[in-house]
Amino acid sequence: MIVTPAPWADRPVEVGLVGAGPWARAMHARMLAAGPETRLAAVWARRSEAARETAAPHGAHVAASFGELLDRCEAVAFAVPPAVQAELAPQAARQGKALLLEKPLGPDLMAAQRVADAVLGAGVVSQLVLTKRYHPVTEAFLDAARTREVSGARSCYLHGAFLGGDFATGWRLEHGALLDLGPHLLDLLDLAVSPITGIRSTGDPRRWIELTLEHENGAVSQASLSGSVSVPRALTRVELFGPETPLTYDTAEIDHEECWPILRRTFATAVRANEPTDLDAARGLYLQRLIDQAARATR
Structure with a gap:
């Protein structure tokens, strides 16, 4: 609503x-x-x-x-x-x-x-x-994350917009998911886990790229990014793990x-x-x- x-x-x-x-x-x-x-x-x-x-x-x-x-x-x-x-x-x-x-x-x-x-x-x-930072669900997730001890996290931002349609534009097709989707996921992980201090990556941002992030608090997180996979709808998901029950953020049901x-x-x-x-x-x-x-x- x-x-x-x-x-x-x-x-x-x-x-x-x-x-x-x-x-x-x-x-x-x-x-x-x-x-x-x-x-x-x-x-x-x-x-x-x-x-x-x-x-x-x-x-x-x-x-x-x-x-x-x-x-x-x-x-x-x-x-x-x-x-x-x-x-x-x-x-x-x-x-x-x-x-x-x-x-x-x-x-x-x-x-x-x-x-x-x-x-x-x-x-x-x-x-x-x-965009997602302005949704109440995101704010609630980040508030909850600040109270957690996080040992590790895994996340993804996946969609198929680069396969065709209005958003299969020149700069997105040239640079891929890292430049387009990366800011969203990196921002969330940096805030939900702790500041990012190191990054390792593998893959092709025009197809699928996998990031391993090291955080200031010693935690490690994974981020999967692709705009070139066929999925029913965009998937943006972050899972935080530690001594408590996992905390999950999922945008599948939110109204943008x-x-x-x-x-x-x-x-x-x-x-x-x-x-x-x-x-x-x-x-x-x-x-x-x-x-x-x-x-x-x-x-």
Whole structure:
């Protein structure tokens, strides 16, 4: 069931959306236009027709350029490939715009570093769209995990989206599951077990990659990642083991519609308070360092 948020007392954050692909239409535009914490002020994409199709259902302005988009908003949401985000997000930050960023921050560590540096240098609010982190089930799992002594963990994030369809896009097919799915699972394991201190990996991220993670508390965890396997629905599962009964997190039954109001409220609250959240660009850079370490370990 979708939880109705408390009344929003402040004016909505005017957000410009960069991108007009399937994810921009299905999530970003719809979420930002729903308010009351945000208003979809404008949409810009390199394909103008796609931008019009994304903006029209919500009555948003179609910007003719990225510069025009920046003139019409106080925050920018990105729903574009990592390389495009890494190119444009620093420009928006330098213009004083708050940033709602997709993961990964960039296609590689150097690009991610530039995004994080721009955010830090400009002193703007940033927030990552790590979808599952905004679901109450995830929050409850992480709260429970903090009370546990964890000796080891095993986890997976598996789906078949790379086999065909809207999300079998160029950057995902090139880089595979590590860059696309890795941030989600690494973030959860890093928080649920303890900070990750070492990574070993085997396999091919375009088919199946297996990670062995060493943690600060001495625990070891396993992570299986693939976007190229035929499964009835996406599988995201984390199991924690130790002296107590295992603690399991499984997203099979969660309704992702419950994430969007929480994500929107968290972002708008951070923008209005001008205070960073724990899911900011710095967290994105931390996760990208882990991804880079894992990628290097497979070579």
